[in-house]
Amino acid sequence: MTTIDPTTPPADPELLAEREALRAARTALRRMREEVEATELLFGDAAQDKVSNAALHRGRERRLAALVDIPGAPLYFGRLDFDNGTVFLEDDAGGGEHSRADEGPDRVSIGRRHVHDGRGKPMVLDWRAPISVAYYQASPSDRMKVQVRRRYGFGTVAGPDGEPESVLTAFEDEDLMIGEGSPEASQGSELLNAEIERPRTGPMRDIVATIQPEQDALVRAPLETTLCVQGAPGTGKTAVGLHRIAFLLYSERERLSRSGVAIVGPNRSFLSYIQDVLPALGEVDVHQTTVHELLTRDLPERMRPAQGWVRRVESPEAARTKGSAVLAEVLRRDLWAHLRTPEETVMVRRGSRRWRLYPEDVRPLLEELAERGVAYGAGRELLSHRMAHAILSLMEAEGEVCDDRTHTQVRRDPAVRAAVTALWPKVEPLKLVLGLLTDPERLARAAEGLLTPEEQTSLLLPGRPRGPKSAKWSEEDLALVDEAAALIERPSGLGHVVLDEAQDLSPMQCRAVGRRAGSGSLTVLGDIAQGTSPSAARNWSTLLEHLGKPTGHLHVLDRGYRVPAQIIDFAARLLPTIAPGLGAPVAVRRSPGALQLVSAAEEIAPALAEACRAALKGEGSVGLIAADHQLPGLRTALAAEGVDAPLLGETGMDSARLVAVPASLAKGLEFDAVVVAEPAAIVEAEERGSNRLYVVLTRAVSSLHVVHTRPLPQELT
Ligand SMILES: Nc1ncnc2c1ncn2[C@@H]1O[C@H](COP(=O)(O)OP(=O)(O)OP(=O)(O)O)[C@@H](O)[C@H]1O
Secondary structure, X not given: OEEOOOOOOOOOHHHHHHHHHHHHHHHHHHXXXXXXXXXXXXXXXXXXXXXXXXXXXXXXXXXXXXXXXXXXXXXXXXXXXXXXXXXXXXXXXXXXXXXXOOOOOEEEEEEOOOEEOOOOOEEEEEOOOHHHHHHHHOEOOEOOOEEXXXXXXXXXXXXOOOOEEEEEEEEEEEEHHHOOOOHHHHOOOHHHHHHHHOOOOOOOXXXXXXXXXXXXXXXXXXXXXXXXXXXXXXXXXXXXXXXXXXXXXXXXXXXHHHHOEEEEEOOHHHHHHHOOHHHHOOOOOOEEEEHHHHHHOOOOHHHOOOOOOOOEOOOHHHHHHHHOOHHHXXXXXXXXXXXXXXXXXXXXXXXXXXXXXXXXXXXXXXXXHHHOOOOHHHHHHHHHHHHHHHHHXXXXXXXXXXXXXXXXXXHOOHHHHHHHHXXXXXXXXXXXXXXXXXXXXXXXXXXXXXOOHHHHHHHOOOOOOOOXXXXXXXXXXXXXXXXXXXXXXXXXXXXXXXEOOHHHOOHHHHHHHHHHHOOOXXXXXXXXXXXXXXXXXXXXXXXXXXOOOOOOEEEEEOEEOOXXXXXXXXXXXXXXXXXXXXOOOEEOOOOOOOEEEEEOOOOOHHHHHHHHXXXXXXXXXXXXXXXXXXXXXXXXXXXXXXXXXXXXXXXXXXXXXXXXXXXXXXXXXXXXXXXXXXXXXXXXXXXXXXXXXXXXXXXEEEEEEEXXXXXXXXXXX
């Protein structure tokens, strides 16, 4: 492999030629963008064609966004030499770096965007195009018509505007013609290793240049397939989920741009950590959200308590009960118990005539609808239609001539409307849950045979809230409100949802996310060993059922790209306790000296400050992670030692080299070096504290410093 410093001009003529080719591709991309910018959009009469012009405008905006050349991200990262005739047609022959030339191989670059030259010949193929699969999957045993795979390495320099700019600094060829089993074939890629070991700074980056075959297979699974990926820390689950979104938006753009796509992550810190990945892949229209945001997004603002929707944390037992799927049935019973038995005659006057529906006429209409499984809200509408229809039948039997207008008039007749309101009352989801959780007798009726009296008591809201605004809602309550809302009105679904850290969702939260996926599909990512919530899943099949996708395919990722073997072996000592049966990932690299255990005498602060300083000597980001309740005190003590550790959330991951991270927010994040303070306190802080510690210990790319004054948890000694 040839590699040079990004700031020096290359002496190697091949590298020079490669830089020239990259420059040409960038120029071609710029030209493509200029062509789109120059398109005339207004057709025909501006006013008459308003709708089609607006659609064209949106299409153009999207296309322009997709043609942006991001200076910090290389436009392409690889090149394939295919057997002659695999890619280009005869017509394409005739010169140019990227076209078919004589009997030589068909040569194409693989990159982030599709780029073609002025005559329409491909220069760069989008990594998501079917033919690009070979870049990720071809091997000497199945070379997929590829002769040579070239990988490029990039360095970063400051561009003219001070922004980072990527510069081609290296290339590495892999000859796939040498055949399986030859010694050269088994050599790994130095560029891949360099990418994996790259010191981490700031937010997550895409891995499009180095997606591994086992990851690529998941990324490219068809849209219809619901995937469930169990993967130990650092096996690339999040990366797979994000690249899968980009792939699906490429292969199913039409379908998904209508229905929408979302990625659901555990918290805002995590979302800001991953926020740059999809835009770097050219996708800017993906909804990035948390379960909490999904559940609160459609709640009426006027009913929001001043302090926000969540003001209370349930005890683990109550959280488990409230999060269990049986609550869906409790809510269903309570909602449908609002229906009243018809006891009064409905009388509609039309001119001089009166038409009557007797209770025994209305009862079967109501029962038929209640048994049909319609949404509660739609049932109200349907009842008014049924009643109008019944009255029209009476009228027609008496020789009256009726049409659609008569039907509408009867349906809107005050007597019919009053009857519908009385028999099938309007229900508001927040008020329904509030009513149920503040009225022990009503709850007992709805939960009969489903929950014990103790369990019922644990569900009740504290205090005596008079309305939704004064209630102290918990996260679990909101999932109940969402269920109630869906029973009243079926929500419309997204085309695809990627659910990260799925193991932490309660069954009721799973139902809420599953509803968002509707008839679409899901990518479910997680690790049973990293489950920290009281309702965390013990197995994937049950969770998939709660998501409404029982036939989802389970896949296991077990090659760990983040954490060196020394650290993962240490953390994996917790596995027999927290997730018996689950194995540690196979770390792709070892890193001597990566793990430092520091037993401090009495005061933790000096040793912690020392560990932070040592970690800061390295190149990348440093995360100081401690139990949530200990972190403020530790930060103050560290400040006294001259170490400033701003709090994650108050500061972004790219604005300070050292950030202090509450253990509860560490999930999904990674740092080049991690300093963990007092593991025993992390374990004690919550019911699943050992799982939390496993999460915390597996965030480091280069080094992990564990500083403790108290004995380490027994499993780790
Ligand atoms: N094929 C790859 N090439 C280069 N880097 C990779 C590859 N796969 C994963 N990584 C890197 O490994 C790290 C871990 O990836 P990711 O965060 O997706 O793992 P995860 O399985 O979601 O981990 P966790 O369960 O701990 O949240 C990231 O820095 C990611 O960029």
